[in-house]
Amino acid sequence: MADSSNSKFSLNGSEVAVTASADTPLLYVLTDELHLLGPRFGCGLAQCGSCSVLVDGVEVRSCVTPLSAITGKTVTTLEGLPALHAASKGLAKVPEFTPLQQALIDTQAIQCGYCTNGIQIKATELLAKNPSPSEQEIRTAMNGHLCRCGTYPKIITAIEQAARSMRGKA
Ligand code: FES
Ligand code: FES
Known part of the structure; x- marks a missing residue:
């Protein structure tokens, strides 16, 4: 099992620090650790778009984006x-x-x-x-x-x- 990451990023205007491992999909971090309800699990394969968030203003599929890829970046969700x-x-x-x-x-x-x-x-x-x-x-x-x-x-x-x-x- 991977070590926890203590990754930091900006989420909807606030700095957050999370403990999920670096390879955890961002979607799981947002829903399970940060308890957001906007991004949704649909296909889990980057095919449907229900999990999308903005990272530095660009849409990404959070179901296939590892936490390591957004460390230090700005994430905006539906909220x-x-x-x-x-x-x-x-x-x-x-x-x-x-x-x-x-x-x-x-x-x-x-x-x-x-x-x-x-x-x-x-x-x-x-x-x-x-x-x-x-x-x-x-x-x-x-x-x-x-x-x-x-x-x-x-x-x-x-x-x-x-x-x-x-x-x-x-
Ligand atoms: S859940 Fe379908 S694209 Fe992410
Ligand atoms: S999937 Fe039901 S409103 Fe689009």
């Missing part, structure tokens, strides 16, 4: 998205929902919720890089995220709505 949005826009107050979360609610793109974590993480990455994505650019970005409820058209509509809202053209 940290409102604060990330507030920081990116210079808002004085952290909103209850991000524009994307509000859009997902408005469009009823959330059914069982299995995919919703990864959808938000990937769309957040996309909108940070491209504030005005075309439908095709959204489709391409979301290609690796599986929605077993088949709400893809509503997810695309929600991302388009969020992009307009974040550009001040809601």
Whole structure:
């Protein structure tokens, strides 16, 4: 059995230290040691996207990312998205929902919720890089995220709505 790591990284704006071994998948660290509920176990094979988190602003599949790979880096999970949005826009107050979360609610793109974590993480990455994505650019970005409820058209509509809202053209 591997030794515990005492790894440190930034999680949703706070420094954390964890004791899991260095080869432990980040997903297990986030759920079992840090008790977060946003990232979810789906396939465990980097295929579905339900476990996604942002590492230094880039989406990674936490089910196949060892703890050793994120030591000293900045991790943002679903729980940290409102604060990330507030920081990116210079808002004085952290909103209850991000524009994307509000859009997902408005469009009823959330059914069982299995995919919703990864959808938000990937769309957040996309909108940070491209504030005005075309439908095709959204489709391409979301290609690796599986929605077993088949709400893809509503997810695309929600991302388009969020992009307009974040550009001040809601
Ligand atoms: S659980 Fe990580 S990609 Fe499916
Ligand atoms: S809402 Fe059920 S998997 Fe996407």
